Every structure is written in C-alpha cells, then in structure tokens.
Amino acid sequence: xxxxxxxxxxxxxxxxxxxxxxxxxxxxxxxxxxxxxxxxxxxxxxxxxxxxxxxxxxxxxxxxxxxxxxxxxxxxxxxxxxxxxxxxxxxxxxxxxxxxxxxxxxxxxxxxxxxxxxxxxxxxxxxxxxxxxxxxxxxxxxxxxxxxxxxxxxxxxxxxxxxxxxxxxxxxxxxxxxxxxxxxxxxxxxxxxxxxxxxxxxxxxxxxxxxxxxxxxxxxxxxxxxxxxxxxxxxxxxxxxxxxxxxxxxxxxxxxxxxxxxxxxxxxxxxxxxxxxxxxxxxxxxxxxxxxxxxxxxxxxxxxxxxxxxxxxxxxxxxxxxxxxxxxxxxxxxxxxxxxxxxxxxxxxxxxxxxxxxxxxxxxxxxxxxxxxxxxxxxxxxxxxxxxxxxxxxxxxxxxxxxxxxxxxxxxxxxxxxxxxxxxxxxxxxxxxxxxxxxxxxxxxxxxxxxxxxxxxxxxxxxxxxxxxxxxxxxxxxxxxxxxxxxxxxxxxxxxxxxxxxxxxxxxxxxxxxxxxxxxxxxxxxxxxxxxxxxxxxxxxxxxxxxxxxxxxxxxxxxxxxxxxxxxxxxxxxxxxxxxxxxxxxxxxxxxxxxxxxxxxxxxxxxxxxxxxxxxxxxxxxxxxxxxxxxxxxxxxxxxxxxxxxxxxxxxxxxxxxxxxxxxxxxxxxxxxxxxxxxxxxxxxxxxxxxxxxxxxxxxxxxxxxxxxxxxxxxxxxxxxxxxxxxxxxxxxxxxxxxxxxxxxxxxxxxxxxxxxxxxxxxxxxxxxxxxxxxxxxxxxxxxxxxxxxxxxxxxxxxxxxxxxxxxxxxxxxxxxxxxxxxxxxxxxxxxxxxxxxx
Numbered sequence: 001x002x003x004x005x006x007x008x009x010x011x012x013x014x015x016x017x018x019x020x021x022x023x024x025x026x027x028x029x030x031x032x033x034x035x036x037x038x039x040x041x042x043x044x045x046x047x048x049x050x051x052x053x054x055x056x057x058x059x060x061x062x063x064x065x066x067x068x069x070x071x072x073x074x075x076x077x078x079x080x081x082x083x084x085x086x087x088x089x090x091x092x093x094x095x096x097x098x099x100x101x102x103x104x105x106x107x108x109x110x111x112x113x114x115x116x117x118x119x120x121x122x123x124x125x126x127x128x129x130x131x132x133x134x135x136x137x138x139x140x141x142x143x144x145x146x147x148x149x150x151x152x153x154x155x156x157x158x159x160x161x162x163x164x165x166x167x168x169x170x171x172x173x174x175x176x177x178x179x180x181x182x183x184x185x186x187x188x189x190x191x192x193x194x195x196x197x198x199x200x201x202x203x204x205x206x207x208x209x210x211x212x213x214x215x216x217x218x219x220x221x222x223x224x225x226x227x228x229x230x231x232x233x234x235x236x237x238x239x240x241x242x243x244x245x246x247x248x249x250x251x252x253x254x255x256x257x258x259x260x261x262x263x264x265x266x267x268x269x270x271x272x273x274x275x276x277x278x279x280x281x282x283x284x285x286x287x288x289x290x291x292x293x294x295x296x297x298x299x300x301x302x303x304x305x306x307x308x309x310x311x312x313x314x315x316x317x318x319x320x321x322x323x324x325x326x327x328x329x330x331x332x333x334x335x336x337x338x339x340x341x342x343x344x345x346x347x348x349x350x351x352x353x354x355x356x357x358x359x360x361x362x363x364x365x366x367x368x369x370x371x372x373x374x375x376x377x378x379x380x381x382x383x384x385x386x387x388x389x390x391x392x393x394x395x396x397x398x399x400x401x402x403x404x405x406x407x408x409x410x411x412x413x414x415x416x417x418x419x420x421x422x423x424x425x426x427x428x429x430x431x432x433x434x435x436x437x438x439x440x441x442x443x444x445x446x447x448x449x450x451x452x453x454x455x456x457x458x459x460x461x462x463x464x465x466x467x468x469x470x471x472x473x474x475x476x477x478x479x480x481x482x483x484x485x486x487x488x489x490x491x492x493x494x495x496x497x498x499x500x501x502x503x504x505x506x507x508x509x510x511x512x513x514x515x516x517x518x519x520x521x522x523x524x525x526x527x528x529x530x531x532x533x534x535x536x537x538x539x540x541x542x543x544x545x546x547x548x549x550x551x552x553x554x555x556x557x558x559x560x561x562x563x564x565x566x567x568x569x570x571x572x573x574x575x576x577x578x579x580x581x582x583x584x585x586x587x588x589x590x591x592x593x594x595x596x597x598x599x600x601x602x603x604x605x606x607x608x609x610x611x612x613x614x615x616x617x618x619x620x621x622x623x624x625x626x627x628x629x630x631x632x633x634x635x636x637x638x639x640x641x642x643x644x645x646x647x648x649x650x651x652x653x654x655x656x657x658x659x660x661x662x663x664x665x666x667x668x669x670x671x672x673x674x675x676x677x678x679x680x681x682x683x684x685x686x687x688x689x690x691x692x693x694x695x696x697x698x699x700x701x702x703x704x705x706x707x708x709x710x711x712x713x714x715x716x717x718x719x720x721x722x723x724x725x726x727x728x729x730x731x732x733x734x735x736x737x738x739x740x741x742x743x744x745x746x747x748x749x750x751x752x753x754x755x756x757x758x759x760x761x762x763x764x765x766x767x768x769x770x771x772x773x774x775x776x777x778x779x780x781x782x783x784x785x786x787x788x789x790x791x792x793x794x795x796x797x798x799x800x801x802x803x804x805x806x807x808x809x810x811x812x813x814x815x816x817x818x819x820x821x822x823x824x825x826x827x828x829x830x831x832x833x834x835x836x837x838x839x
Contacts, residue, residue, distance in 0.1 A: 003042075003043075003047070003144075004041070004042045004047045004049070004092070004127055004129055005040075005041040005042070005144075006038060006040060006041075006125050006144060006145070006146040007038070007039040007041070007146060008036050008037075008038060008039075008125050008146055008147075008148040009036065009037055009039055010035070010036050010037075011035065011036075011037065014035070016034060016036060016123070016148075016150040016151075017032065017033070017034055017035075017103065017150060017151070017152060018030060018032065018033050018034075018035045019031055019032035019033060020032055020155040020319075020323055021103050021105070021107065021109075021152050021153065021154055021155060022109075022155045022156035022157070023105070023155045023156055023326055024105060024326065024327075024328070026324065029323065029324065031103075032102070032103040032105070033100045033101055033102050033103055034056050034100070034101045034103060034123060034150060035098075035099070035100045036054075036098070036099060036123060036148070037097065037098045037099070038052065038054060038082065038096065038097045038098075038099065038125045039096050040052070040092065040093075040094055040095050040096070040097060040127065042093055042094050046091045046092055046093040046094075047091070047092050047129050047130075048090070048092070048129060048130035049085060049089065049090060049091075049092035049127055050084070050085055050088065050089055050128040050129070050130070050141060051081055051083065051084045051085065051127070051128050052081070052082045052084075052092070052097060052125075052127045052128075053080065053125070053127075054079065054080050054082055054099050054101070054123065054124070054125045054126075055074060055079035055101075055123075055124050056074070056075040056076055056078050056101045056103075056121060056122075056123055056124075056150075057073060057074050057075060057078065057121070057122055057124065058072070058073045058074075058075050058107065058108075058119065058120075058121055059071070059119070059120050059121070060073070060118075060119050060281060060282045060283060061116060061117050061118055061119075061120075062117055062225070062282060063113070063114065063115030063116065063117040063223065064115060064116065064117075065116040065117075068226075071226060071281065071282055073281065075103065075104065075107055075121065076101045076102045077101065077102065078101065080099060082099055089130045092127070092129075101123075103152065105156075106279050107152060107279065108154075108277050108278075108279045108280040108283075109152055109153055109154040109157070109275055109277070109310075110151045110152050110153065111273075111274060111275060111277060111285075112273070113221070113274070113283070117223070117283070118283075119277075119280060119283060120149060120151075121152050122147055122148070122149055122150075123147070123148045123149070123150055124145055124146075124147050125145060125146050125148075126143050126144065126145035127143070127144050127145075128141055128142070128143050129142055129143075129144060130142075153310070153311075155319060155323060156328075156329060157187065157276065157307065157309035157310070157311065158189075158309060158311050158316035158319055158320055159185070159188055159189045159192065159307075159311065159316050160313065160316040160317050160320050161187070161320060161326075161329040161330065162329070162330050162331050163328070163329050163330070163331060164185060164186045164187035164307065165184065165185055166184075166186070167182065167183070167184050168182070168183055168184075168186065169181070169182045170302060172302050174300055175204065175297075176202065176204030176205075176206075177201070177202055177203070177204060177208055177254075177300060178201045178203065179198065179199070179200055179291070179293050179300050179302055180198070180199040180200075180201070181196055181197070181198050181199075181302055181304065182196065182197040182199070183195075183196045183289075183304065186305075186306055186307060187306065187307040187308070187309060188268050188307075188308055188309070189308070189309045189310070189311050189312050189316060190268055190269065190270050190271065190272045190273070190309075190310065190311075191267070191268060191269070191270040191312060191313070192267065192268050192313060193265060193266075193267050194215075194217065194244075194265060194266050194267065194268065194289065194306075195263060195264070195265045196215065196264050196289070196291060196304075197261065197262075197263055197264075198213050198215075198261070198262050198263075198264055198293065199259060199260070199261045200213075200254065200259070200261075200300075201257075201258070201259045201260075202254035202255065202258050202259075203256060203257070203478075204256060207253050207254070207255055208253070208254040208255075208295060208296070208297075209251075209252075209253055209254075209295065209296035210250050210251070210252050210253075210260055210293065210295060211249070211250065211251055211294040211295065211296065212247055212248050212249040213247070213248045213250065213262045213264055213291070213292065213293055213294065214245065214246070214247045214248075214264075214290075214291075214292040214299075215245065215246045215247075215248075215265070215266050215289070215291055215292075216244075216245040216246075216290040216292070217242070217243040217244050217245070217266055217268070217287065217288075217289055217290075217306070218240055218241070218242055218287065218288045218289075218290060219240070219241045219243055219285065219286075220238065220239070220240050220285070220286050220287075220288065221238070221239040221240075221241075221283070221284070221285050222236050222237070222238050222239075222283070222285075222286075223236060223239075223282065223283060224281070224282045224283075224284075225282070226282070243268065243287075244266040244267055244268065244269070245266060246264060246265060246266045248262050248263075248264060250262065257478045268308065270312075272308070273310050274308070274310070275308055275309055275310045276307045276308050286305070287305070287306045287307065287308045288303045288304065288305060288306070289303070289304040289305075289306045290302070290303050290304075291303075291304065472510060532566065633677060634677045634680045637681055637684070638680075638681075638684040641684060641685065642688060644688075645691050645692050645695070648692055648695070649691075649692070649695035649696075732791055733791055736791045
C-alpha cells in the first residue's frame with residue numbers, strides 16, 4: 001500500500017466561501033457555506049482507509065500567541081464525515097470528494113489585531129489509514145491531514161443598509177440643561193465622515209456658560225483569558241483607543257429658555273480595517289461616539305453606540321444591490337411583495353443591546369408584521385396606535401403636522417415619551433415629542449366616539465384653539481421657571497382694577513395685555529413703596545432688637561402714614577453741610593490737646609484730622625471710652641498735678657530701693673468708662689497726694705551700680721500715654737519716647753569709655769571694664785527741665801542715623817581711626833540735668 005496525499009482546492013473561478021455570511025438566505029440567495037473539494041491522491045493500488053473527514057474551525061488568538069493563548073472552536077456541523085469504510089478498513093482510491101459546510105450567521109468576521117492576535121478560520125481535511133505492523137509493536141492507524149485558511153467577511157455590516165440610515169435623536173438632562181443629539185447614520189466604513197447635530201437647551205434660572213462641544217470616536221477592545229487560566233491573567237484586559245476627535249469652541253452664556261446648536265464632525269481613516277466584534281468568545285471590539293457639552297460646571301456626556309465596518313461605501317453600495325432586500329436590514333416586512341419607501345420612527349436603543357448580525361435588528365424597532373397600507377394581508381380594519389379603525393373603502397387621512405413631522409407607518413407600539421421625532425426634510429429641526437393634553441384626551445375619547453368619519457378629525461376652529469392652548473402651555477412651562485407667582489396684594493389689585501368687559505366675560509385663565517400691564521405696574525409700585533418704607537420709616541420705640549423683625553410693612557393705612565418720600569437735592573446738600581461743620585468742630589475740639597501751644601515746639605500743628613481709630617496701632621492701656629470736654633479737662637488737671645508732684649519730689653533724692661516708674665498705673669477699663677469728671681479728679685488728687693507724701697518721707701539711698709549700654713545723648717522722658725488720652729501715640733512718637741526713656745536711665749549711671757568721645761548705641765566699641773568711681777549724690781537740686789517736645793527734629797534724626805551708619809562701618813571692618821578728629825561730633829540737643837525723682 002502506498003501513502004495517501006490530500007489537497008483542499010476550491011472549484012474553478014469560485015471563492016472558498018459561497019453566499020453572504022451574516023445575511024439570512026432567501027428565495028434567490030443561497031445559504032452562506034464553505035464549499036470545497038478534497039483531492040485524494042493514492043497509488044495505483046489504493047490505500048486501506050477507515051474514514052475521510054472535513055471540519056471548519058475558528059481560531060482565536062490573544063496577544064502574545066502560543067498554545068496558551070490560542071483557542072479553537074468548531075463552526076457549523078463539524079466535523080463532517082465524507083467517506084467511511086463498510087468494514088474496519090476499506091480500499092480508498094484516488095478521487096475528488098466535494099463537501100459543503102454551512103456557516104452560521106452569528107459567527108464573527110476574520111480580523112487581525114496587534115501582537116499576533118485576531119480571529120481566523122481554518123478548513124481541516126483528514127483521512128485515517130491503516131498503519132504498518134512491526135515485529136515487536138502492534139498495528140496502529142495513522143491520520144493524514146491538510147489545512148487551508150479561509151476568510152469570512154460579514155455582509156450585515158455594510159454601512160449602506162437602510163437600517164443603519166435611520167434618523168435618530170437622543171437627549172439627556174442634568175440640572176436643568178438638556179443635551180439633544182441628532183444623527184442620520186449608525187454605521188460607518190473606512191473613509192466615512194461622521195456628522196451629528198448637538199443642541200444644548202437651558203431650562204435653569206442660572207446662567208450656564210457653554211465653552212464648547214467635543215466629538216470623540218473611541219474603540220474599546222476587551223480580551224478574555226481561557227477558563228483554565230489562573231492568577232492575574234483571569235481578569236479581562238480592556239484597551240481604549242481614540243480613533244478621531246474634534247472640538248468646536250463656543251464660549252456662550254445660556255440663559256433660561258435659550259438654545260445653542262452646533263454640527264460636530266469627525267472621520268474614519270481610510271486604512272481602518274477593524275470592525276465591530278461582539279460574538280466571539282475571547283475578543284470583543286465595540287465603538288462609541290462620545291458627544292460632550294463642555295460647561296463651566298463640568299462636561300455633559302452622551303455616548304452613542306456605533307457600528308464600524310471594514311467595507312468602503314462604494315463597495316457596500318454594489319454589495320447591497322447584489323444581495324437584494326433583506327427583511328432585517330432593508331426594513332421590508334416579511335410576506336409583502338413590495339418594499340416600503342417611507343421610514344419608521346427610530347426608538348432609542350438600550351445600552352445593553354448590541355450590533356451582532358440578526359440580533360441587532362431589534363435595536364432599531366424593525367417591523368415584524370405587515371403594515372396597514374401594504375397590499376398584502378387583511379389589515380385594513382385593524383386599529384392603529386391611536387385606537388382608530390379604518391374602512392377598506394376609506395383610506396386614512398394624515399393628521400395635520402404641527403412640528404414639521406412627516407407621517408410614517410405604524411409599528412403597533414406607542415413611541416417613547418422621552419424620544420424625539422425629527423423631520424426627514426429638515427434634519428436640524430428639533431421638536432419634543434411630548435404628548436399634549438388635547439392629544440391625550442382625544443386618544444382616550446376615541447374608542448367611545450363612534451366610527452363615523454365626521455367625528456374623528458377636529459374642525460378648523462378646534463384645531464386653532466388646540467394650537468393656541470398648546471402654545472400657551474409652552475409659554476407657561478418656559479416662563480414658569482424664571483417668573484415667580486405674584487404677591488397676593490398684586491393679585492387682589494389686579495382683580496379689582498380689571499374693569500374691561502371683555503376681560504370679565506372671557507373664560508380663559510390667561511389675562512389680556514391690558515391686565516398684564518396693569519398688574520406689572522401695580523407690582524412695581526408696591527416694590528417702590530416697600531423699598532422707600534423700609535429706608536425712611538420713622539423708627540418707633542423698640543425695647544429690644546427683635547422688634548424690627550415683627551414690624552414689617554403690610555400695606556395697612558396706619559402704617560402707610562409713617563412712610564416718607566426721598567429728600568430733595570437741597571435737603572441733601574443742607575444735611576451734608578451740617579455734617580461737615582460738625583465734623584470740623586469735633587476735630588478742632590479733639591486735636592486741641594494734641595497740638596497745644598507749646599513754645600518749644602518748632603513743628604506747626606497739622607490742619608488735618610487724626611487718622612481713624614481702625615488704622616492706628618493698639619494703645620498701651622485699655623481705652624477709657626469716648627472723649628468729651630469733661631474728660632479733656634480731667635486729663636489736663638491730672639497732668640498738672642502729676643508734674644507738680646514730680647517737681648516737688650525732685651528736691652529730695654530718690655530712695656535706694658525704689659525704681660522710677662515709667663508709666664502711671666492703668667485703671668480698669670470697666671470702671672474708667674463709667675466715672676464722671678468729678679470722681680476722676682478726686683481719685684487723681686488722692687493718688688498724687690499719696691505719692692507726694694511717700695516721696696517726702698523717703699530716705700536717700702544710693703542705687704546699685706549696674707553696667708548700662710552706651711549712649712550718645714540724653715533727652716527728657718516724655719509723658720507716657722494714659723487711659724484718659726484722646727488717642728494712642730504714633731510709631732514715631734513711641735520710638736522717641738522710648739529713646740528718651742533709655743537715655744534718661746543711662747544719664748544716672750557712669751557712662752562706659754567712649755570712642756573719641758562718642759558711642760553708637762548697641763554698636764559701640766566694648767572695652768574691658770574699669771572700676772567705676774563711687775557715686776555721690778548731687779549737692780544741689782537741679783532745675784526742672786522744660787516740657788518735652790512731641791518728637792525730635794527731623795535734622796537731628798537724620799544726622800543721628802548717618803553717625804550710626806558711619807560708626808557701624810568702622811566696627812564691622814575691624815579698624816579704628818587714629819585721629820580723634822576723623823569722626824565728627826554727632827549733633828545732639830543740649831543735655832540738661834534732670835531731677836532724680838523725675839523719669
């Protein structure tokens with residue numbers, strides 16, 4: 001016996017695949033199948049064979065390839081036995097064995113992906129022959145096989161099928177904003193242009209900022225591992241890729257009731273070969289058209305499922321012409337002898353529906369029975385979706401269209417209330433398919449109205465009335481979001497003031513133009529009166545703060561008498577003049593003690609008023625309350641007694657253990673604010689008398705010697721701020737006071753060695769300490785110093801700063817001038833002796 005040889009060869013000039021996979025067979029269209037012939041070639045004597053089989057299998061390969069990522073499935077009635085022996089083995093000679101394997105409509109198409117992944121189909125032919133028998137081994141049969149790859153393309157994915165060319169409208173609402181998307185196609189091929197019309201309508205009372213629209217075509221690929229896979233590979237892998245996107249900037253503010261439209265387009269690349277795939281076991285490919293309305297508060301997204309084909313549009317036109325009408329793809333009802341030229345209303349598909357062969361037909365509401373106006377079948381007496389029945393002799397009259405819609409044949413189901421209807425003449429017209437009250441009442445009353453043809457359609461007058469009521473209802477719906485209900489007073493006044501006989505006799509719920517104007521005028525008058533009453537009403541005696549809340553204007557005659565009108569221009573000018581005069585008088589009174597007539601001051605008193613209290617730094621002590629004339633007199637008396645006590649205490653040396661007081665003790669804020677001028681004078685008199693007695697009885701003691709920082713000059717210590725002052729000190733005055741205070745302290749101790757007769761504050765040169773001479777109290781009392789200036793002269797401050805900078809420069813460099821005259825003398829005011837008891 002010779003060896004056998006198998007060859008798979010298609011018929012001459014015929015493809016391996018016959019028919020149109022994905023399309024159901026018809027009377028002139030064969031079933032899709034794989035047709036071939038197996039060429040069996042043996043020797044002249046033939047071979048002993050057991051059977052000859054052929055099988056069609058689908059091979060799904062995940063990225064990476066290999067046996068672990070390759071999965072096989074039989075397609076159709078596989079395997080098919082073409083020849084079998086009558087006994088265990090029979091004689092098989094050379095011959096050609098034809099075969100035909102049916103291809104189901106739900107098989108996925110052949111596709112190639114990245115990473116050696118994809119779906120392919122293999123045709124496998126095999127023959128089982130009798131093996132040779134050895135001396136030490138048993139006879140064993142052998143199988144000879146051959147393999148041929150075929151390509152299966154799905155013909156239900158042509159983008160020119162009428163089922164994919166139906167206009168569809170979807171809408172989504174969120175927080176008063178409605179996004180409506182219209183499209184005329186749901187399937188696209190390589191090189192096709194995708195176009196949708198996006199409409200954004202604002203029904204919110206707030207302003208909506210529309211930045212723009214965005215259209216994106218996305219491809220989602222899901223890869224599922226096999227059932228025997230373990231670990232992380234068991235989770236499906238999801239890959240999302242963007243094929244094309246387009247953005248349309250708008251930057252427009254939408255108010256309530258406004259609508260903004262834009263046409264969004266994108267395209268499919270001409271070399272795109274991947275198709276929609278959702279019937280495989282391990283690979284799924286879906287496409288989504290994402291429409292975004294970019295708002296200031298966030299995007300409003302609507303995802304539209306689309307079908308992508310690997311057929312170009314010109315090829316699809318020719319293929320559809322050759323295939324002919326298909327009930328599930330051409331919208332032709334089965335059993336009808338002619339095709340329907342009108343289009344049905346598309347129903348919004350659910351997100352769970354898919355586009356896979358015949359199963360995709362339910363997504364577009366395809367009719368499964370004959371239409372009411374088709375020639376075949378006795379359907380003339382069948383009631384339509386509105387509940388009406390028509391006679392055979394009387395054709396149905398189309399209902400007058402009010403929204404630009406064309407009549408379409410019924411499918412036995414009521415259209416969804418959320419869906420919208422578009423016109424085939426103008427695809428950019430958007431109208432809401434909402435059931436109006438008159439249509440609802442007509443539908444409910446139709447079965448009981450009889451079968452007469454005169455009572456089924458309204459008259460012209462009824463039609464006009466119905467259209468008017470519908471328009472009024474729409475106006476109420478739009479204006480009801482932004483216009484609140486009028487107050488009860490305005491309604492009452494409107495009812496009383498409407499004296500027109502036409503308006504009284506009219507039974508409609510809407511007022512006339514005259515009544516509307518009168519109502520708006522009354523409402524504006526009430527708003528003006530209410531505003532003026534709140535601003536200029538005479539305030540009554542109110543025991544607590546809760547009284548104004550209960551005394552709201554109610555429009556009563558008793559309360560209307562207390563309302564005032566706005567002041568005239570002359571009255572406002574007179575009030576403003578009196579205000580300025582009072583302000584100037586207050587400034588003169590309060591600033592008199594700040595810039596008094598001190599002879600030693602060379603700075604003139606400023607003419608401007610002091611800065612407000614909110615802009616000043618916080619005072620040293622608690623404020624005593626508002627300043628008046630009595631408080632100023634008390635302050636002057638207190639200062640006079642204070643200086644007299646200091647002058648009296650200057651004649652005697654201070655005690656050794658007593659430290660000079662730099663500020664008078666503050667008074668409690670709570671008691672100081674309620675004391676009168678007489679009480680304050682008496683308290684100050686007693687206090688100063690006690691201080692004078694203590695200073696007179698004190699024994700002179702030598703104060704302890706302590707090192708003090710170097711100083712350049714001494715100034716009289718200014719009087720510290722007290723609780724009764726008119727205002728706190730400024731920053732410059734406070735600095736001058738502290739400087740004079742520290743200089744006064746240093747004047748009572750022996751100064752350290754000076755650099756050429758001068759030191760520079762804390763930047764002076766520190767030398768080794770030398771024994772200080774013993775301190776001897778003064779033998780004679782010095783004279784009382786003159787009153788303190790408000791602040792040092794500007795020239796003195798400037799020269800002092802220059803001298804400080806010059807000495808600091810020498811100290812930082814580490815060099816000292818050799819000449820005593822190299823550093824000029826720093827100007828300073830004359831040093832006057834001070835009393836030890838006066839700070």
